[in-house]
Ligand SMILES: NC(=O)c1ccc[n+]([C@@H]2O[C@H](COP(=O)([O-])OP(=O)(O)OC[C@H]3O[C@@H](n4cnc5c(N)ncnc54)[C@H](O)[C@@H]3O)[C@@H](O)[C@H]2O)c1
């Protein structure tokens with residue numbers, strides 16, 4: 001296993017929000033022992049205090065990594081989001097500070113899809129209100145308003161990793177699947193893409209949202225979209241809380257236009273399990289409310305823990321950035337016998353020749369060199385003989401436009 005320029009026990013890793021034990025196991029097996037493990041997220045001031053000398057930080061969806069946090073965390077090299085969403089991280093600020101961000105894009109998708117299918121069945125059978133009534137001593141034994149999902153139309157908004165899995169499972173239950181996506185997608189099975197969102201809403205008995213949090217999806221589902229849904233249809237959201245206008249949804253539940261809803265994500269979510277959960281949807285028995293647990297299964301969390309921790313280890317040990325969400329992606333072989341220089345810089349003209357001048361001016365032979373850029377930054381990796389790495393690192397750090405340079409050996 002490769003060594004790094006810092007002793008591994010000096011590399012501080014902070015894991016927040018109770019990431020799975022598999023993450024700890026993976027990091028420890030790779031030789032990292034300086035790990036601070038917390039079960040919750042932290043408010044901004046405590047977060048800054050905790051990670052100001054950390055090299056790696058692992059979070060889930062609650063921790064907000066803002067520009068201010070990146071400015072304070074001077075030693076931070078990389079962030080691992082132990083989830084799919086990365087909207088809680090200011091990715092531009094991370095990139096500008098030379099911090100590579102990784103996530104787990106697929107490990108919990110099946111868990112979300114299973115939950116959505118279960119919720120669709122429960123809502124069409126009016127189970128949430130029957131369950132609530134039973135808890136209060138009621139007995140709503142009736143078939144009124146209760147339907148099978150077989151033969152019903154499911155409208156999926158966002159036909160990505162999760163949307164497609166929901167589609168396949170739904171067809172297995174005999175549902176008709178239609179989807180709306182801003183990108184043309186290959187439909188799986190007999191699903192059909194509908195080009196106009198209003199057309200999708202007008203024909204769906206169940207509408208399920210699976211879009212990412214983007215400026216373009218903020219409140220994309222509000223009063224107008226709800227009004228276009230079929231009377232009595234149900235709405236599911238396990239994507240992001242910013243996507244649905246909750247007040248508009250509450251009004252539609254009140255009027256009965258929406259027959260039921262299952263919401264897993266909210267505009268404001270409690271920071272910890274001890275904080276009160278506040279939403280206007282609490283008053284409705286036909287609102288199935290869950291505490292952002294779409295991806296919270298043992299299988300998903302264990303897989304995510306291993307996947308993201310492995311990405312952090314690879315980046316720390318040998319500089320590989322494959323599947324980073326904000327860095328140019330470079331797959332690197334091991335570098336035994338050489339020292340490896342990693343140089344992150346602004347993508348501006350002339351910088352590559354300045355880097356190469358460091359080696360030619362100092363008569364340093366390059367054993368191998370890798371370069372990848374995106375529109376904002378470049379990432380150059382150079383393997384050289386060990387004896388020259390200190391001087392080269394020194395010179396590389398002086399190049400104008402350098403964001404971060406480090407050496408691995
Ligand atoms: N509830 C949970 O616990 C949980 C778990 C995992 C993921 N998520 C969330 O689920 C969402 C989807 O995840 P995914 O892995 O399927 O993402 P994905 O990137 O694979 O798919 C998203 C799809 O949405 C489409 N899209 C983007 N903007 C759109 C718009 N305005 N209208 C229609 N389609 C649009 C994209 O083209 C893409 O096909 C993400 O927000 C993620 O954070 C939630």
Ligand SMILES: O=C(O)CC[C@@H](O)C(=O)O
Nearest residue numbers: 060061062083084085295
């Ligand atoms: O585990 C979490 O906190 C977030 C889960 C989910 O929203 C994701 O983005 O993967």
